[in-house]
Amino acid sequence: MARLALLSVSNKTGLIDLARRLVKEFDFEFISSGGTAKALKDAGLPVTKVADYTGSPEILGGRVKTLHPRIHGGILARRDVPEDIADLANNQIRPIDLVVVNLYPFEETIAKQGVTLPEAIEQIDIGGPAMLRGASKNFPHLTVLCDPAQYEEYLQEMHRSNGEPSLEFRKKCALKGFLHTSSYDQAIAAYLSQNLSKEAESPQHYTLKGKQLQSLRYGENPHQSAAWYETGTTSTGWAAATKLQGKELSYNNLVDLEAARRIISEFTDTPAATIIKHTNPCGVALGQSIQEAYQKAFNADSVSAFGGIVALNRPIDAGTATELTKTFLECVVAPSCDAEAQEILAAKSKVRVLILPDLSCGPKETVKVIAGGFLLQASDDAVANTSTWQIVTEKKPSDDELEELLFAWKVCKHVKSNAILVSGDRTTLGVGAGQMNRVGSVKIALEQAGEKAKAAILASDGFFPFDDSVKTAAAAGIKAIVQPGGSMRDQDSILAANELGLVMVFTGIRHFLH
Structure with missing residues (x-):
């Protein structure tokens, strides 16, 4: 008797070629439902409709097609269990050798703008997951394919094994089937959680899923394995970036690129540049042009900029490209890059140059893994608003000083805590990051700024528990401080600022970054 394959796919890529080869090379017969049966018939291939095979018509507008004992009996029957074989014979059920199923495009549907809940619900597949799970469970006796990318591999395996795929191959296909249904169910659960439980601050159940985009050479260190995963069915964020040139991205590159993206997304109205080392900014600046912004950011700490990650919020032009080639950089990302600039950058062929048109494409949540679980929090995307700030000193900031305070505050938000940042002329002058006490960060930032600290601005991501930081800042020449309060x-800090003639502003919001 000919082999029997059940074909029921939403994504029909490669279907007809697969079916033709199954008939010609391995003597398969097909049962199919709905659009799959029509596609096979239109291609001139013999096919039996599921409704004809089961004797039960499709009902409920197609919601019920394959949910029938003649289908699932053929999928789940164990060929080495006599009772199962007897059940098949008594109920005129043929054992199914191959199940080719992929699911309704639920994730593609919910990714569309304006999709309604009823529209999304109709794209929740029922029969498909049931067949996939059944076929995956019974992998010792049949093969299941859920991705067109598997078709050629399956045909090659059939030729290699004289028409009997190895147990290892079937097991691998079963795993892919279970991963597919698991991912599908997670997408549905996440969507319904967002749409039906909007009143909840945090979901009771949170699922994180991804598809491997790339295997990385190693993680933070050479002895650590690593891979890059993307979420969703539509590539977004770094998965959607275009790499114009350079070596493959590393784990550390991607971590630093994300830190650079977060900083640069704070600035949209003015050309801005940031240079990142180990997720902290060593230089951030605004300018009249993107070339000026980059030059200011580089000069802020040219020693640390060596081997840095650069993010620009304007297209790379020839002048900026020329400046970028004057030192060693790991990566450069910008919204675009003109043709002349590409030619110039090509001289540094190992530099990774990426184009990411939407630099503000950040996640709404952040996840950190801990022993036995993970932590979930909303992203720190609070927009700074100077109208809500409180000027707590007798001395008030000028309009220009207030703009400088805002610049420093926006950048300080993205420095590891305890974070202190000194700025002037919309340029970072000194950065104290990740110290165990705040006054230590103050000293580092002021030492780095040196003479430039005179008449500069100081920002702190957290409040001052004592007035020592205020006094240290004043002694270095700082004229204004912004901190949460x-x-x-x-x-005590306010009194010290008044005595020393400083401006101090409280933002009322803290920006710790651990």
Whole structure:
């Protein structure tokens, strides 16, 4: 008797070629439902409709097609269990050798603008997952394919094994089937959680799923394995970036690129550049042009900029490209790059140059893995608004000083805590990052700024628990400080600022970055 294959696919890529080869090379017969049966028939291939095979018509507008014992009996029957074979014979059920199923495009549907909940619900496949799970469970006795990319591999395996795919191959296909249904169910659960439980601050159940985009050479260190995964069915963020040139991206490249993207997304109205080392900014600046912004950012700490990650919020032009080639850089990302600039950058062929038109494409949530679980939080995407700030000193900031305070505050938000940032002329002058006490960060930032600290601005991501940081800043020549406020000893800092003639502004919001 000819082999029997059940074909029921939403994505018909490669279907007809697969079916033709199955008939010609391996003597298969087909049962199919709905659009798959029509596609096979239109291609001149013999096919039996599921409704004709089961004797039960499709009902409920196609919601029920394959949910029938003649289908699932053929899928789940164990060929080495006599009772199962007897059940098949008594119920006129043919054993199914191959199940080719992929699912309704649920994720593609919900990715569309304006899709309604009823529209999304109709794209929740029922029969498909049931067949996939059944066929995957019974992998010792049949093969299941859920991705057109598997078709050629299956045909090659059939030729290699004289028409009997190895147990290892079938097991691998079963795993892919279960991963497919698991991913599908997670997408549905996540969508319904977002749409039906909007009143909840945090979901009771949170699923994280991804598809491997690329295997990376290693992780943070050479002895650590690593891979890059993308989420969703439509590539977004770094998965959607175009690499114009350079070596493959590394784990650390991607981590630093994301840190650079977060900083540069703070600035949209003015050309801005940032240079990142180990997720902290060593230089951030605004300019009249993107070339000026980059030059200012580079000069802010040219030593640390060596081997850095550069993010620009304007297209790369020839002048900027020329400046970028004057030092060693790991990566450059910008919204676009003109043809002349590409030619110039090609001289540094190992530099990774990426184009990401939407630099503000950040995640709404962040996840950190801990032993036994993970932590979920909303992204720190609060927009700074100077109208809500409180000027707590007798001395008030000028309009220009307020703009400088805003610049420093936006950048300080993206420095590892305890974070202190000194700025002037919309350029970082000193950065104190990740110290165990705040006054230590103050000293590092001021030492780096040196003489440039005179008449500069200082930003702190957290409040000052004592007035020592204020006094240290004043001694270095700082003229204004922006900080969250909220310490039990705020008044001590305010008094010190008044005595020393400083401006101090409280933002009322903290930006710790651990």
